[in-house]
Amino acid sequence: MQTIVEQLVSLDVRDVDELELIISLIFKKALAEPHYCETYANMVFMLKGEMPSFPNPDGGNDVTFKSILLNVCQNEFENMPRKIEISAEEREQCDQEELKFKMSQQKARFLSTACVKSKSHGCD
Secondary structure, three states: OHHHHHHHHHOOOOOHHHHHHHHHHHHHHHHHOHHHHHHHHHHHHHHOOOOOOEOOOOOOOOEOHHHHHHHHHHHHHHHOOOOOOOOHHHHHHOOHHHHHHHHHHHHHHHHHHHHHHHHHOOOO
């Protein structure tokens, strides 16, 4: 992980869009691989102090790694269903094992989001 962090820090991140792309890719990877959530959360924690910040085009505080990460987490959180549930259509099309798998994937996604968000705030 240290090698990956060093490689990301060495990138010539030139603007907010590039920084947002990097964060989005890390976040998507964390959601796709929830069993490595803690690793991605640690990576985010290490990166937030190393990545550049940029002037806010709207004025105010600079746009930082942490502020973008929090926005990405918030957007993911707001777009999540409020309950882990399977649609009626999926219930009809899937057997019990598939339903359990889908529910476990949703739960892992919830937990991954919470894990990455907590590290972005500096919590352990």
